[in-house]
Amino acid sequence: DAMVIQNPRYQVTQFGKPVTLSCSQTLNHNVMYWYQQKSSQAPKLLFHYYDKDFNNEADTPDNFQSRRPNTSFCFLDIRSPGLGDAAMYLCATSREGTLEKLFFGSGTQLSVL
Amino acid sequence: RKEVEQDPGPFNVPEGATVAFNCTYSNSASQSFFWYRQDCRKEPKLLMSVYSSGNEDGRFTAQLNRASQYISLLIRDSKLSDSATYLCVVNELNAGNMLTFGGGTRLMVKP
Numbered sequence: 195d196a197m198v199i200q201n202p203r204y205q206v207t208q209f210g211k212p213v214t215l216s217c218s219q220t221l222n223h224n225v226m227y228w229y230q231q232k233s234s235q236a237p238k239l240l241f242h243y244y245d246k247d248f249n250n251e252a253d254t255p256d257n258f259q260s261r262r263p264n265t266s267f268c269f270l271d272i273r274s275p276g277l278g279d280a281a282m283y284l285c286a287t288s289r290e291g292t293l294e295k296l297f298f299g300s301g302t303q304l305s306v307l
Numbered sequence: 308r309k310e311v312e313q314d315p316g317p318f319n320v321p322e323g324a325t326v327a328f329n330c331t332y333s334n335s336a337s338q339s340f341f342w343y344r345q346d347c348r349k350e351p352k353l354l355m356s357v358y359s360s361g362n363e364d365g366r367f368t369a370q371l372n373r374a375s376q377y378i379s380l381l382i383r384d385s386k387l388s389d390s391a392t393y394l395c396v397v398n399e400l401n402a403g404n405m406l407t408f409g410g411g412t413r414l415m416v417k418p
Contacts, residue, residue, distance in 0.1 A: 234315075236394065236408035237351065284350055295341055296396075296406060298350035 197221050200285050200299035207275050208307050215270040215302045217285030226268040227296065228260060229284040237284055243268060272304075280306045310334065311397050313409035321417055324385050328412045330395030331377045339398040340371055340378050344391045345411065351394055354380075385416045 198219045207213040217226065225244050229237035241250045243262045257279070259271040272279055282303050286296040310333045320326050332340075340357035355362060357378050361370040368381040378397075382389055395409035 236410045238408075239405055242405070282348070294339070295353050295356060296351075298352070301350045303348065 198285060198287055198297050198299035200283075200302050202302060203300065204303050204305070206305045206307060207272075209277065210274045213272050213275055213304070215272075215283050215285075215304070217268045217270075217299055218266050219268075219287045219297075220266070221287055221289070221297060222265060223287035223289050223297070224265075225288045225290065226262060227286040227288075228258075228268070228270050229286060231282045231284055231301075232280075240270070275304070275306045277306050280304055311395055311407045311409040313393075313395050313412045315410055315412060317413040317415050319415045319417060320385055322385055322387060324416075325381065325383045326385055326414065327379055327381045328393055328395075328414075329377050329379050330397075330409050330412075331375075332395075332397045333376070334397075335373070335376060337397045339396075339406065340369075341396040341406075342367075342369055342378075342380050343394040343396055343408075345394055346391050351408075354393070382414075385414075387416050387418065390414055390416045 200217050227242040228240045230240055231237040239251050240254045241260050257273050262268045282301045284301045285299040288294040288296050312331045342354040343351040344354045345351040355364050355369050357369040357371050359371055366383045370379045392411040392413045394411045396406050398406050
């Protein structure tokens with residue numbers, strides 16, 4: 195019954211080697227988000243899509259890119275992962291606007307060697 | 308000053324105790340308030356939305372105090388399974404109206 199699905203659950207990459215994390219949803223929600231969460235810290239919003247409209251947070255590094263080819267799928271691309279990019283990456287959706295609750299995927303734990 | 312602020316804890320309480328957390332927010336125009344629960348290395352899960360009139364769900368009670376700009380979460384009769392980090396989430400108009408997370412309060416319930 196998973197509604198927001200993230201793959202893989204764990205991802206190991208090498209320093210500087212591009213990596214893509216994926217997220218899919220069966221909720222038909224308009225808004226999809228990517229959060230980065232480091233140990234003992236709050237989730238930090240990287241960017242979000244409202245339908246096809248991409249919204250980047252001002253402090254999100256250029257190293258992070260995203261694609262949303264259709265309503266159901268959203269990808270996070272890290273072009274050149276650094277050691278500081280090791281974190282849990284959480285995908286979330288909401289039906290409409292930001293006044294609504296978030297539905298999270300189970301996250302992808304990224305390790306950078 | 309952080310926009311959404313929580314005491315990180317940990318709060319160590321015995322089983323059966325009542326425990327309360329507060330969360331302060333900086334923008335008086337904020338309209339949406341939530342409590343999420345997060346277990347170690349898992350995703351946040353919605354615990355409850357917080358309404359102006361206050362709301363209760365079993366052992367959990369959430370309240371909103373707009374005048375003082377804080378929300379609270381009360382847990383009665385704590386269970387071992389309540390051990391987790393509790394995240395306060397508020398929509399922040401200064402942050403593009405995005406939902407902003409507090410740093411979380413860690414709760415540890417001991418036998």
